[in-house]
Amino acid sequence: MSDLLRIAIVGFGEIARRQHVPAIAKTSGAALVAVADPAQTPPGLPHFRDLQELLRDGPEIDAVALCTPPQIRHAQAAAALAAGKHVLLEKPPGATVAELSPLIAAAHQAGRTLFATWHSRYAPAVGPARKLLAGRTINKVTIIWKEDVRVWHPGQAWIFEAGGFGVFDPGINALSILTEILPRPLLVRSAMLDFPSNREAPIAAELELTDESGLPIRAEFDFRQTGPQTWDILCETDAGPVTLSKGGRQLRDGSMLVVDAADEEYPALYRRFVALTSDGKSDVDLVPLQLVADSFMLGRRRLVEAFED
Amino acid sequence: MSDLLRIAIVGFGEIARRQHVPAIAKTSGAALVAVADPAQTPPGLPHFRDLQELLRDGPEIDAVALCTPPQIRHAQAAAALAAGKHVLLEKPPGATVAELSPLIAAAHQAGRTLFATWHSRYAPAVGPARKLLAGRTINKVTIIWKEDVRVWHPGQAWIFEAGGFGVFDPGINALSILTEILPRPLLVRSAMLDFPSNREAPIAAELELTDESGLPIRAEFDFRQTGPQTWDILCETDAGPVTLSKGGRQLRDGSMLVVDAADEEYPALYRRFVALTSDGKSDVDLVPLQLVADSFMLGRRRLVEAFED
Numbered sequence: 001m002s003d004l005l006r007i008a009i010v011g012f013g014e015i016a017r018r019q020h021v022p023a024i025a026k027t028s029g030a031a032l033v034a035v036a037d038p039a040q041t042p043p044g045l046p047h048f049r050d051l052q053e054l055l056r057d058g059p060e061i062d063a064v065a066l067c068t069p070p071q072i073r074h075a076q077a078a079a080a081l082a083a084g085k086h087v088l089l090e091k092p093p094g095a096t097v098a099e100l101s102p103l104i105a106a107a108h109q110a111g112r113t114l115f116a117t118w119h120s121r122y123a124p125a126v127g128p129a130r131k132l133l134a135g136r137t138i139n140k141v142t143i144i145w146k147e148d149v150r151v152w153h154p155g156q157a158w159i160f161e162a163g164g165f166g167v168f169d170p171g172i173n174a175l176s177i178l179t180e181i182l183p184r185p186l187l188v189r190s191a192m193l194d195f196p197s198n199r200e201a202p203i204a205a206e207l208e209l210t211d212e213s214g215l216p217i218r219a220e221f222d223f224r225q226t227g228p229q230t231w232d233i234l235c236e237t238d239a240g241p242v243t244l245s246k247g248g249r250q251l252r253d254g255s256m257l258v259v260d261a262a263d264e265e266y267p268a269l270y271r272r273f274v275a276l277t278s279d280g281k282s283d284v285d286l287v288p289l290q291l292v293a294d295s296f297m298l299g300r301r302r303l304v305e306a307f308e309d
Numbered sequence: 310m311s312d313l314l315r316i317a318i319v320g321f322g323e324i325a326r327r328q329h330v331p332a333i334a335k336t337s338g339a340a341l342v343a344v345a346d347p348a349q350t351p352p353g354l355p356h357f358r359d360l361q362e363l364l365r366d367g368p369e370i371d372a373v374a375l376c377t378p379p380q381i382r383h384a385q386a387a388a389a390l391a392a393g394k395h396v397l398l399e400k401p402p403g404a405t406v407a408e409l410s411p412l413i414a415a416a417h418q419a420g421r422t423l424f425a426t427w428h429s430r431y432a433p434a435v436g437p438a439r440k441l442l443a444g445r446t447i448n449k450v451t452i453i454w455k456e457d458v459r460v461w462h463p464g465q466a467w468i469f470e471a472g473g474f475g476v477f478d479p480g481i482n483a484l485s486i487l488t489e490i491l492p493r494p495l496l497v498r499s500a501m502l503d504f505p506s507n508r509e510a511p512i513a514a515e516l517e518l519t520d521e522s523g524l525p526i527r528a529e530f531d532f533r534q535t536g537p538q539t540w541d542i543l544c545e546t547d548a549g550p551v552t553l554s555k556g557g558r559q560l561r562d563g564s565m566l567v568v569d570a571a572d573e574e575y576p577a578l579y580r581r582f583v584a585l586t587s588d589g590k591s592d593v594d595l596v597p598l599q600l601v602a603d604s605f606m607l608g609r610r611r612l613v614e615a616f617e618d
Contacts, residue, residue, distance in 0.1 A: 071607075074496070078521065096603035097406070098596065099496040102521045162499070162609040187383070187408040190471070200609050212387065212411045287407065293602035294405035298380075300471040300509050301610065 005030045005086075005274050008061045010051050010076060011068030012037035014156070015090060019119070020065055023266030029274045034058045051076050055083050062086060063113075063277060069158040070165065074099040077114070081106045086113040086277045092172055092289050093117075095163040104284055113276045116284040118176035122268035123248025124261035129233075130181040132253060136237035138182070141217040144232045145174040146225035149203070155309065159201065166201030168292045170231075171221035175288040177233060177248055178219075184211035188291055191299030196307035203307055207295055224307075314339045314395075314583050317370045319360050319385060320377030321346035323465070324399060328428070329374055332575030338583045343367045360385050364392050371395060372422075372586060378467040379474065383408040386423070390415045395422040395586045401481055401598050402426075404472040409595055416591050423591040424582050427485035431577035432557025433570035438542075439490040441562060445546035447491070450526040453541045454483040455534035458512070464618065468510065475510030477601045479540075480530035484597040486542060486557050487528075493520035497600055500608030505616035512616055516604055533616075 007024055009016050012035050021042075024032045034046040036054040041047050048054040051064070063086035066073050070092050077087050077094075081103065093116035094100055100116070107114035120126070147170055149159070158164045165172065179186060186209050194204040203224060209217040231247035243252040251259040276283055316333055318325050321344050330351075333341045343355040345363040350356050357363035360373070372395035375382050379401050386396050386403075390412065402425035403409055409425070416423035429435070456479055458468070467473045474481065488495060495518050503513040512533060518526040540556035552561040560568040585592055 095607050096497050097606075098494065098599045098603050101494050102496070106521075163607040165606075185407070185410050187411070188405050195610065212415075290407045290602075293599075293606040294407050296605040297406075297474075297602040298404050298472040301504065 003029070005277055006033045006060060006062045007031065007065055008034040008036060008054055008058065008063070009065045009067055010036045010054070011066060012040035012042055013067060014153070016067040017042075019266040020067060023270045026267045027270040027274060030270055033061055051079055055079070063088065063273070066090060070095045071158065071161070071163040074103065077103050078106065081110055081112055081114070084110060084112065086115075088115045088117060088273050091116070091118050091176065092165060092169070092292070093284065093286070094289070097286055097289050097293050100284060100286055104282065107282050111280055113273070113280065114282040114284055115273050115276055116286070117269050118173070118285070118288060119265045119269055120173035120177050120248050121180050122265040122272075123177070124264060125244055125251035125259035126177055126180055126248045128259050129242065129244045129251050132242055132251070132258070133181055133235060133237070134183065136239055136242070138215060138235050138237050140236040141178070141182070141215065142234045143174050143178065143217070143219035144230045145171055145219065146222040146230045148225050148229065149223035150309065157309070160196070160199040160203075160307065162200040164201045165292065166199070167203055167205055167221040167223040168295070170223070171205060171219070172288050172292055173247065174219060174221070174231070174233065175291050177244065178217070179287050179291075181233075181244070182211065184213060184215075185287070186211050186217070186291060188294040188298055191295040192302060193296070193299040194302050194304045196305060197303050198306040203304065205295065205299070209291070312338070314586055315342045315369060315371045316340065316374055317343040317345060317363055317367065317372070318374045318376055319345045319363070320375060321349040321351055322376060323462070325374075325376040326351075328575040329376060332579045335576045336579040336583060339579055342370055360388055364388070372397065372582070375399060379404045380467065380470070380472040383412070386412050387415065390419055390421055390423070393419060393421065395424075397424045397426060397582050400425070400427050400485070401474060401478070401601070402593065402595070403598070406595055406598050406602050409593060413591065413593055420589055422582070422585045422589065423593055424585055425593040425595070426578050427482070427594070427597060428574045428578055429482035429486050429557050430489045431574040431581075432486070433573060434553055434560035434568035435486055435489055435557045437568050438551065438553045438560050441551055441560070441567070442490055442544060442546070443492065445548055445551070447524060447544050447546050449545040450487070450491070450524065451543045452483050452487065452526070452528035453539045454480055454528065455531040455539045457534050457538065458532040459618065466618070469505070469508040469512075469616065471509040473510045474601065475508070476512055476514055476530045476532040477604070479532070480514060480528070481597050481601055482556065483528060483530070483540070483542065484600050486553065487526070488596050488600070490542075490553070491520065491524075493522060493524075494596070495520050495526070495600060497603040497607055500604040501611060502605070502608040503611050503613045505614060506612050507615040512613065514604065514608070518600070
């Protein structure tokens with residue numbers, strides 16, 4: 001293995017092109033050396049149809065970043081670990097929770113890094129929000145996470161297929177932040193899931209969560225937002241409201257703007273990946289995915305209007 | 310704490326009356342000393358309306374056996390552990406997976422036993438099946454778990470409510486046996502869930518599972534069975550079929566009947582509970598519940614005929 005972490009991206013869709021490519025370019029100690037994707041052919045990089053072809057015919061690599069849909073990620077992660085590669089998993093880390101256990105064991109056995117990423121946790125106001133809330137008593141939390149699926153997931157049919165998570169694909173970002181900034185483990189009390197009559201994954205969801213102290217937490221996820229998009233977490237505390245907005249880029253303490261920074265999630269995430277691989281460590285937190293699985297298991301289902309892309 | 314484990318049953322429904330009461334009576338070192346239930350008043354035992362009243366006004370107890378519906382079990386388990394009681398959880402151990410983490414931590418901190426029971430694992434042919442399969446290569450597994458909900462869950466409306474599991478209430482018994490007798494961790498590949506048009510939990514389900522070796526596992530759960538009931542797990546092996554039937558009471562190696570024993574699940578389960586409490590240990594295996602949560606998250610949904618009890 002060279003000093004440089006030679007990375008191949010597998011699955012060259014929206015998120016790979018928009019986030020992973022520029023982030024790797026900014027990361028010292030990392031280089032993008034190949035891409036595997038059945039359709040997309042990026043300019044200027046060795047390209048392979050799939051992971052198998054990449055591993056067989058491609059240049060030497062140390063790691064793969066799996067940006068494929070969650071339904072097929074487990075088999076790819078297992079194959080990459082078996083080939084001795086470090087593995088970065090885009091969020092959500094899989095289509096199920098249980099599939100991660102053998103991967104964690106395989107990474108451990110191979111001495112390789114398995115990194116289940118939650119990019120929203122690297123948003124610039126998330127760390128400051130956690131520190132601010134640590135000194136407060138939180139009385140109530142409200143999450144509003146509403147975006148336009150046509151804008152953010154154009155043509156991504158898999159997102160509304162079984163195992164594609166639907167509105168939980170963005171919603172899990174909120175849950176990944178929430179579990180990072182609150183002091184106690186969370187559990188789902190109830191959920192209402194709105195399934196379009198022609199789709200297999202929910203387009204909207206309302207969750208009630210809590211923790212052992214009984215903290216009331218309400219979350220509204222909606223993929224049908226048009227106009228302004230909303231990615232807000234409002235914490236009502238004993239010293240006034242603490243508001244994390246713009247998906248974790250802005251933090252307000254009362255009316256005072258404490259953090260307002262640009263999106264640098266993916267560069268921070270790749271710095272962490274490089275550090276994990278040089279320490280030979282894994283980082284797999286399954287709690288956000290667990291809360292989604294629990295919401296599906298516990299949730300009531302409502303059929304809503306068909307959704308046409 | 311006396312040498313005798315003084316147990317109170319909370320939730321005096323079908324399973325408590327039919328299984329827990331006679332099993333405790335057979336268990337040396339254990340005694341049933343009280344019951345809490347809002348409606349049922351068993352003869353000859355101190356009776357309380359709920360756990361709070363039992364803890365406040367009841368006789369001294371060392372442990373509670375929670376036989377209430379899964380949706381309300383978490384709060385009861387937390388209260389019982391906070392009062393210093395050992396806790397036995399009927400299956401499934403909760404309405405969600407994540408709710409168990411704080412309970413495990415609380416039990417550990419209080420030095421009390423938390424026992425998430427899977428009664429089917431104590432069926433007499435399950436241990437012999439595991440041993441027999443350990444010496445074989447398994448090529449394929451088929452689970453048929455079909456029973457008549459009107460016979461086994463008369464008037465239990467909660468089972469078709471959100472969080473009531475529907476057909477996964479018996480199906481999780483099959484999964485608890487499966488995860489006990491197979492050598493590798495399992496994952497769900499796909500699921501089809503049949504929801505009656507007037508209910509919030511599935512009445513039938515078809516699952517495809519596998520393990521890291523690619524073993525094909527197919528499970529059919531159905532609550533609409535009439536006539537003979539079927540609780541079978543068929544393993545096709547390199548040395549012929551191994552069949553576990555009658556919910557784990559019969560084992561056949563090829564056509565040879567190896568085990569055919571009476572149902573003694575609950576007495577074995579209570580012996581284990583007594584042993585756990587005297588060692589101050591917990592036993593919480595969440596994998597069967599995890600596989601159910603994963604099935605709901607990954608599964609396709611199909612609306613089927615309304616179900617009237």
